[in-house]
Amino acid sequence: MKQIRVKCWIEEKGEKFYGPGPHELVKQIQKEGSLSKAAEQMHLSYRKGWEMVQKLNLYSEEPLIILKKGGPHGGGAKVTPHALAIFEEYENLQLKIQELIKQQDKLLKVLK
Amino acid sequence: MKQIRVKCWIEEKGEKFYGPGPHELVKQIQKEGSLSKAAEQMHLSYRKGWEMVQKLNLYSEEPLIILKKGGPHGGGAKVTPHALAIFEEYENLQLKIQELIKQQDKLLKVLK
DNA sequence: AACCGATATGTTTTTAAATACATAACGCTT
């Protein structure tokens, strides 16, 4: 049984900015409050996660994720309201695309 | 200026079957009548192109691309009507997705 | 029989991404 899959992302000047990876990362950071734990949840090296955060913040008008080191729990990571807004809209877009895909039985029919 | 990008493909049991790569390959084979020329047009190694053809035919009920060696022009590649049908429907799907994307200014607005 | 342009296929090399590993720095708590 074949199925249609879709992946969408946001880019600027050919550079990927926000896609499935960052989306999941934002989700996990929000849940865990820590970049290292978020990365671990995703089976992602901390290094890679950290680089994703840098890129997210670099390409955004305002910061998306605030990293703090030291302090009560050794530091932590927080998702800004702006990041949350993007998260919600991205989620929304994915939903709409999924709805569209569901209606595409023509393609699946020709594939058998 | 940020923009939304989308990529869609068809898979079976987690294995990619038909996506942007094969789609372009089918297009070029149809135009050139030769796998080697099609691959060259795509800046793709012949080897890789050949492997894509094998996979396309393997995962499909009926063959999508017929390769012939020897003969008048040394051989050649042809796209079957079934492949053409998939090609058209895939093209169609992409168009519909693009239309949907155009309506998604909410996401682009939050990004600024 | 020699030649030609294409397919067929094995082996090696290149490339880029991700991981792994190691260590430093931070700032609060005790």
Place this chain on the structure above:
DNA sequence: AAGCGTTATGTATTTAAAAACATATCGGTT
């Protein structure tokens, strides 16, 4: 001042995909 959990960052290793290279093969034409 010692300890903790986290962020920060450099270097080396692994991995997988793609490309590059080298031949072999086929079946028509000349």
